[in-house]
Amino acid sequence: MPHRSIYFLFCLLALRATAQDRYELNSGWQYAPAATVKVQGTDLSMPNYPLAGWKPAIVPGTVLTTMLHHKQVPDPFYGMNNELIPDIYTTGRDYYTCWFVKDFKEVYPTAGQQVWLQFRGVNYGCDVFLNGHKLNEVTFKSMFLRQQYNITPWLTKDGSNRLAVIVYPPDPVGNPNGGQGGDGRIAKNVSHQYVAGWDWIQPIRDRNTGIWDKVYIEKTGVVNLKNPHVVTMVPGKRMPSGPQQPATIKMTAELENTSDKPVQGILQYTLAGKKIWKAVTIPANTTALVTLPNAILNNPRLWWPAGYGQQELYTTELQFLVNGKPADKESLTFGVREIQRVWNTTTLSSQFNVNGQKIFIKGGNWIISDAMLRFTDERYDAEIRYHRDMNLNLIRIWGGALLERPEFYKACDKYGMLVFQDFWMSGDCNGRWQDPKKAEDQATRRKYPDDHDLFLRSVADGIKLIRNHPSLAIWCGGNEITPPDDILAAMRDSLLPQLDGTRVFFDYSNSDSMSMNILKGNGDGPYNIQPTDTFWKFRTYPFNSEVGSVGLGDYESLKRFIPAANRVPPVYTPAAGGQRAREKADSVWEYHKYIGYQDQIARYGPVKDARDFAMKAQLVNYDQYRALMEGFTAHMWDWYTGTIIWKTQNPWTALRGQMYDYYLDPNACLYGLRKGGEPVHVMYNPVEGTVMTVNNRFISNDSDYLAIKAYDMAGKSIPLPGSRVKLDASAVNTFMNIKDTVDKLRAEKGIFLSIRLVSSDELTHGSNNLYCLPAANGQYAGLNELRPATLGVNATMMESGKMLVEFINKTGSIAFFNRISILHPQTKERILPAFYSDNYITILPYERKFVSIEWNDKSLTPLVNVEGWNVTTKTVIPSTGAAGK
Known part of the structure; x- marks a missing residue:
């Protein structure tokens, strides 16, 4: 009886605690370099210790983001400013070792209540103090391992509390010597690797040292x-x-x-x-x-x-x-769903089924949302929405970056993006290849990181963090490399089966268990610009984890981070006299990792200036990525079960491999890819000369109609024979061959080829694809003969944050390649992000097209700007329309 009384009293006391109450400590932090702080953490964390001279800190954030906030360093993403910021390899780790202090109110808990302090990510090591007490017995390490402390005994009676955290950079920090991951030694830590530099980014000078992820207080019973x-x-x-x-x-x-x-x-x-x-x-x-x-x-x-x-x-x-x-x-x-991986014996690659239905993977490689770890829910949402709008269905998280955050996965859940999650390995740093830029030999690097147990504890905790998201589809040991044998065995045989047990695990990103390389020497890639028929006629991995091309933004994008003096177009010199072809770009372009367009720009005529170069680059961008996705889907289920583009975004101001720039401004890559990846798509095979359809739906489309026309440069239409067709479910169908007719029509000046898949009601277009085909010599000189086109533009506000724009071609000339932008009514700057149902549109003579546009700031009524190849730039004010009713 006494035992029962004690237990009953204990339960009553426990129930006096509130149920879960959780809030974030994301403001009011202060920081100081550790070298300037002369007291111990036990003293510093006392609520009455003075903080004279300390500065506000950005948490979540890094030392560098806080320094940037106070203008102690210039914007490293602009020009060559990054060269003006001291690198930690030169300064030593103490330079970026900092204290972060946060005063907060928390009422002293009642009997039975527990109060917890939680860190979701600190890079790289830290010691944590609260109200004069050190919470961790030994210095905490690992960028990806969560921390939780029961702080109930240490809270003050009056509710005024102080948290003090000293954050130590990775050790070693690595030499940013121009190699992939610098000298590779950054991988000795359990952290991300790109911060020492890569072929798409310059080094992050503090290696992202800081309390980079969320900090919470949670109250429980x-x-x-x-x-x-x-x-x-x-x-x-x-x-x-x-x-x-x-x-x-x-x-x-x-x-x-x-x-x-x-x-x-x-x-x-x-x-x-x-x-x-x-x-x-x-x-x-x-x-x-x-x-x-x-x-x-x-x-x-x-x-x-x-x-x-x-x-x-x-x-x-x-x-x-x-x-x-x-x-x-x-x-x-x-989400309620089940993902199965089966082996496709035709392609010799993994095939993914969702809820029993086979899914052709159309993916994009993702590095990280922001290279300096400045994450927001709004940015995640916009970026994942862009991927959905590209008609992709998978994002691969590259192994040199992060286990992505729950907010990223929340957006993927919302927009239907499957996720292929690498762990923190790369072939470059972790020893797949011999590399003279690496500090240690290949065998030594194969053992990275130094602390295998820490890596595995971080893996286990990371699995628990994100495993409930329906979007998470694939686990992967690393980018182009397997983890060390003991780590691999523990992940494969213990951690993933016990903590998840529902998803496939690949030992590395281009493993034969994912995709057999049946064409030795033709694996991942290509990574640079290709003739568009390359994607149709050359076979690569049957599930290619990395294949990509260019990604330059337009001139408005360049203006945001390239100084005016450096906005000069690259110069291409064709091969001659035994010399190789060359493309020379400005030093700032090169610093931002420009990847060349070779001879593709010149096919549209002489380049006038950087604006003209960037505009013509969009023509190339559109055709590259439409052709890439069309070429892969044309061989759906016979050559390929999927492909993943390298890459769809950049976490800084790079000039390569991106569908939108760092500032979330889309370029033509996005819309070419969107067109080529339509769920139901009609297309022209440039190799065979056939008209083909791709149907990704699970049901067949009966009695659709193919309508085909060619247009010369004067806008005259030449009808070609059409046909009523049936589209098989989840299949590719091939129809008439029009190669001879098309080649004859295009020979001298080039043509426009319009292929439309008209639905069975003959009113709506299931797919509408328009190609601008060059002359027989590969040049687009005929475009310079296009007569000016008059484009009517009627914009109507449908509701706050959404408008519908009607474009009417009032002439007999083709209105070619029109970029649509919405502008702030006062600044006339582009509103970003913005989401267009279509862009870089071409409108045939006397036809009309509708484009819907959405944006986040619903208080704004933007202007609509249109500029095209042969259309005078026009800006219109939308009418109130439905929004005003």
């Missing part, structure tokens, strides 16, 4: 509910719409009892009106993994990749109840 895990099982072959057979939901969670008494309670959640629960007893001072009974979800709303169906999500709340009252709870959002 005596039992802390953490790391919930949901697994959804969707048997059979499903369709995106219609009634569904049941799905099975499996749920587990960790329960941490912080007290010296056992606690009895119920772990539960509610799904579709049904309560799923289990009674448990958690022993004293123990963390227990609790498995709830399986739940059967009838007629589930399924999650599908982009282009295949809706991205339905469920939200539930796990609770741990003591005597019917919540001691702690966690909200959980998840």
Whole structure:
């Protein structure tokens, strides 16, 4: 009886604690270089210790982002400013070792309540002090390992608290000697590698030292509910719409009892009106993994990749109840879907099925949202939306960067992007190749990082962080390299099966288990500009993890980070007299990793200036990426099961491999890729001369009609024979051969070739594809003969943040390649980000086209600007339309 009385009293005290209450410490931080602080952390963390001379700090953030905020360094993304910032390899680690201090209010907890301090990411090491107490016994290390401290005993009675954190840079920091990852030694740490420089970025001078990810205070009862895990099982072959057979939901969670008494309670959640629960007893001072009974979800709303169906999500709340009252709870959002990997015996590569349906992977390689780790929900949302708008369905996270943040995955869940997540290895730093720029030999680098146990603990924690996201599809040991044998074995055989168990694991990104390289020597790549027919006729990996091309932005993009004196076009010198062809670019362009266009720009005529060069580059961009995706999808299921573009974005102001620039301004790459990747697409095969269709849907399209026309440079149309066609489900179909006719028509000056797939109601266009084909000599000289076109532009506000623009070609000439931009009504600068249903549009004589535009600042009514090849630049004010009704 006394024992029961004590237990009952204990439960009452525990229930006096509030249920989960979590908030972020993301403002009010101050910082100072460690060299200027002469006291220990125990003194510094006392709430009454004066902080005279300290400066506000950016947290989450890095030392360099805080220095940039105070204008102590110039913007490293502009011009060659990065050269003006001291590099940590030269200054030594002490230069970027800093204290970060945060004063915060937290009421002293009542009996049974626990208060936790949580760090989601510190780079690289740290010591943590609170109110005169050191919280960690030994210096914490690892960029990717979360930290949690029970700070209940150390909170002050009056609720005024001070947190002090000293942050140490990686060790070693690596020599940024121009190699991939510099001298490679940055990989001796459990951290990201690009910060020592790569072929697409200059070194980050502080190596991103700082409290780079979120810091939280969380309040719980005596039992802390953490790391919930949901697994959804969707048997059979499903369709995106219609009634569904049941799905099975499996749920587990960790329960941490912080007290010296056992606690009895119920772990539960509610799904579709049904309560799923289990009674448990958690022993004293123990963390227990609790498995709830399986739940059967009838007629589930399924999650599908982009282009295949809706991205339905469920939200539930796990609770741990003591005597019917919540001691702690966690909200959980998840999607109901099942991903299967099968081996395609025709292509000899992995094929991915979602909910039983095969998905042709159209992916993009992603580095990181911002090279200096300045992450926001809004930027993540915009970038992932751009990827959805490119008609992609997968993003690969490159291994020299991060385990991406939950906010990234949340956006991928929303927009239907499957994710291929590498861990922190690269062939360059981790010893796949001999490299004279590396400080240590290949065998030594194969053992990186130095602390294998730390790496594995970081992997385990990272799996728990992101495993509930339906978008996460693939785990990968590293970029172009396997981890060391002991790490690989632990990940493959223990960690991933135990902590996830639902996703495929590739030992490295171009592993034969992903894709057999049946054409030795023709693996990943190409990475530079190609004749567009290359993508149609040359076979590469059957699931190519990296293939890409150019990505220069237009002149408005260049103006943002290239000084005026350096905005000069590159000069291309053709091969002659035994000399190789050369392309010479300005030194600032080279610093920003410009990748050349070779002879492709010159095919459109002489370059006048940088503006003209950048505009003509957009013509090349559009054709490159449309051809890339068309060439791969033309061989869907016979050569390929997927392809992943290297790469779709840059985390700084680079001049290569991007569909939009660092400032989120799209270029023509995005819209060429969007066109080539349409879920239902009609296209012209430049090698065979056939008209082809790609249908990514799970159902066939009956009785569609192919309408084909050619247009000469005067705008005269030449009808070609059409045909009523049937499109098979998830298949490529080949129809008439028009090569001889097309080659004859284009021979002298080039032509426009219009191919339209008209739906069975003969009113709407299922796909509308227009090619500008060069003359027989490969030149586009005929474009210079286009007569001026008069373009009517009518813009109407449909609602706040959204407008519809109608373009009417009022002439018999083709209105060629028109860039649409929305401008701020006062500054006349482009509003970024902005989302266009189409762009770089060409409008045939006397035809019209509608483009919808959305933007984030709904208080603005933008101007609409249009500029084209043979159209006078025009800016219009939208009418109020529906928004004014």
